[in-house]
Amino acid sequence: MGFVILSLGCPTSNVHTGLFSSIAAHPVNALLEVGMKGTINTDNRLMSGVSQTSELLALVEHLNWGWKQIAAVTLNAIDAGFGDESRRRSRYRG
Numbered sequence: 220m221g222f223v224i225l226s227l228g229c230p231t232s233n234v235h236t237g238l239f240s241s242i243a244a245h246p247v248n249a250l251l252e253v254g255m256k257g258t259i260n261t262d263n264r265l266m267s268g269v270s271q272t273s274e275l276l277a278l279v280e281h282l283n284w285g286w287k288q289i290a291a292v293t294l295n296a297i298d299a300g301f302g303d304e305s306r307r308r309s310r311y312r313g
């Protein structure tokens with residue numbers, strides 16, 4: 220892997236813990252716009268009552284995400300996985 224992938228955030232958890240005042244105020248779009256390679260995560264599904272799907276939908280609703288952003292963070296997550304690299308990449312990039 221030729222780049223660093225980091226968690227851009229766990230939007231609902233980041234709001235619940237007071238890091239940002241709302242999902243709309245989350246800086247994830249700015250981070251993506253400057254070219255950061257990152258993922259979106261749930262952090263604590265039990266305490267925040269979220270799923271990976273609901274976190275992505277929250278970004279669609281509050282930060283105007285579309286398939287472009289969802290695909291980018293999903294492909295980054297595949298790149299960052301722990302499994303065999305050639306097997307992971309063969310699932311989406313041949």
Ligand SMILES: [Zn+2]
Nearest residue numbers: 228229232262
């Ligand atoms: Zn987190």
